[in-house]
Amino acid sequence: MEDLLGKLGNKFGVLAESDTTQLKVMAKNEDVAVGDLFIIPSRRGHARFYFFRATQYANVMNRTIDMGDVARNKLTMDDSYFADDLNDEKLIELKGMLLGYAQKEVNGKWSFHRPRRLPEHLTEVYLVTEENAVVVRELLASQLGSGIFVGYLLAGEKALSSVPVYMPPHALSHHIGVFGRTGGGKSNLLMVLIESMFRYNEKVELDGNGRKVSLLAIDPHDEFCTWPSGQRNGIEEIVSKYDFKSGSWNSLVAPFYYLTARDTISKEGQRRIRLSRADIGPQDLLSIMEFTDQQTAFANQIYSFHGERWINRLLSGDIGEHTGEGAAFLPGTISAVERRVSFLRRGQTQIFTSYDPEIDQEYESVLPDIICALESGRIITVDTTLMTELEQFLVTTVVARTLFMLRKALKSARSAETLEREICISLGFDPENGSTGMRAFAESMIEALNEGRLPYVRNGEVVRIEELPHVNVLIEEAPSVLNPERLRFGSIFRDISRQGRKFGIGLTVISQQVTAIDHGILSQLNTEITMALGNEAERKEAIKNASADLYGFEKELQVMGKGQAIMTASYRDVPLPVQAPLFDSLVERGCIR
Ligand SMILES: Nc1ncnc2c1ncn2[C@@H]1O[C@H](COP(=O)(O)OP(=O)(O)OP(=O)(O)O)[C@@H](O)[C@H]1O
Ligand SMILES: [Mg+2]
Secondary structure, three states: OHHHHHOOOOOOEEEEEEOOOOEEEEEEOOOOOOOOEEEEEEOOOOOEEEEEEEEEEEEEEOOOOOHHHHHHHHHHOHHHHHOHHHHHHEEEEEEEEEEEEEEEOOOOOEEEEOOOOOOOOOOEEEEOOOOOHHHHHHHOHHHHOOOEEEEEEEEOOEEEEEEEEEEOHHHHHOOEEEEOOOOOOHHHHHHHHHHHHHHHHHHHHHHOOOOOEEEEEEEOOOOOOOOOOOOOOHHHHHHHOOOOOOHHHHHHOOOOOEEEOOOOOOOOOEEEOOEEHHHOOHHHHHOOOOOOHHHHHHHHHHHHHHHHHHHHHHHHOOOOOHHHOOOOOOHHHHHHHHHHHHHHOEOOEOOEEOOEHHHOEOOOOOHHHHHHHHOOOOEEEEEOOOOOHHHHHHHHHHHHHHHHHHHHHHHHOOOHHHHHHHHHHHOOOEHHHOEOOOHHHHHHHHHHHHHOOOOOEEOOEEOOHHHOOEEEEEEOOOHHHHOOOOOOOOOHHHHHHHHHHHHOEEEEEEEOOOOOOOHHHHOOOOEEEEOOOOOHHHHHHHHHHOOOOOOOOHHHHHHOOOOEEEEEEOOOOOOEEEEOOOHHHOOOOOOOO
16 A cells, blocks of 8 residues: 555545545645546555545635635735735635545455445545556556557546556457447547457467457448548558568458448458348348238248248249248238348349359358458458448348357357258258258358368367357447337347347447437447437436446536547446547557556
8 A cells, every 4th residue: 555655646635524425525726627536545444545536626715614705805805815825725625426445455456346435534635647647557457457448547637648448358249339429539439449459359369369359340431441530541551560461461350351332442351242142031131121920921931942042032023832831922912022122133232142053143242251250350341331221231130140140059069060060050051851041151151160261160179159259240320220110029139139248249339329229229238438428318318328327427428528438337346437549649559458
């Protein structure tokens, strides 16, 4: 305790009244701001350092009770109030809340506890500044975390550049919400996170152990790849560090980091996105558009009969005769389903390729490569600017669903021998029982498995999900996909939000509004990064949904500056105010722990 005390600098004030929710401190007249952090060392019982955050300041006079009298006198008899001793009379009274306290454990580390105790009477109080920030870093180590760099701890208006805040890698396989009004700095923060993920993977690769992280970022503004608003060139610049002839490119970036519907691609690691109609199952369409029960039954029946060629059959009007073995379907039902899949017609979509081996239309899809990449720790952005909303939604759904199914198959496989079969069955491909399902995709995955691109087997054993990367699917402008009306029963995103963590797959939801996101999804968020929010209703919703009590932070949500956020998480004891740095200013530094 003594060595830390020595580093705290000059005392700021003395603790006056206190209870476990609010403290009052008397201090000299100094420049202060709401949100300032204070440390209160105390020896009551055990040596502890309490953390305290100011929520309110007031100017008071030492011996005078009524400031109004002093002001009146100053106005009428100004000179007499310039007396030196008057300055000594000026004090500030600050009120605020206890965040908790740090206590040294037997292992020599500081643990953090929520405020269940109080510091002693009249304890000295120290203001946290850049000069004594090392003390904060040591005391709060358990809260600041390690892994993916997010920003710097914010004390009042000051970002403490020696106190970086991290998000643990496992947070990515749980669900993350990033909320803030337009222009608040969400996209900039995401660039910072993306760069941190690359650095983190680099470190895992270098150490030769640990779990990598993977990201599939749906980017409707096409900003992440080249970061058009800044001086740095987005992910393009981040990956340019990895020489593509070298091992680091192959282990961190290959085969691609950027997928786009544009045709003009010249750079290594960028690829034209094409998925096959054969990758789409009825459940994908059901989860993005409205189907009646009859239409659902019909779509399922066509699929169970024709498998991966079901959409081709529907589009060509050649659904065969044997499809009506069970119930017969009304022509209206059939044509309604045909209409619903018509956006997948050739000429209507640049993304989905047709598939019919009988007429030499082979399986053409990057889906197998996307899955293998995500299973190997890759950060991939998908530029969806040229996609329709429906295509974007479908692409995201198909990738998320297939990954989810494969991980489920992996979990249920007992041995490397049964894995192939589990994969095929999970994709509905079961030749022994006459079911085609997603045969082409399943065969591609088996090939990838055998070539080692799909890393599900190691040393002859099936790997555990805990050995695979934490995968996150990031959805910018989330309300367009995850709003309550859109999110239908059976949506893969609802499944992932409920069970994704078991399979190491998480969602990141980016939105200007908290209220526009489906409640089921909101309630499953584990990490919330909340920036300034535009109105009362949004702030209320954010506070309601936060994983930690935001009591005392309400004001901040209104006044925070660009890139400032309150981070709450179920794995943390306190909300942490952070300042994300500007991505442009984030030159390479040791921000990975
Ligand atoms: N951490 C930061 N520090 C300083 N300035 C920032 C920071 N983050 C963002 N800004 C500034 O704010 C601008 C808008 O930021 P950004 O595009 O990240 O906002 P956004 O929340 O994504 O907005 P939208 O909801 O409209 O997409 C940036 O161009 C940048 O100038
Ligand atoms: Mg943005």
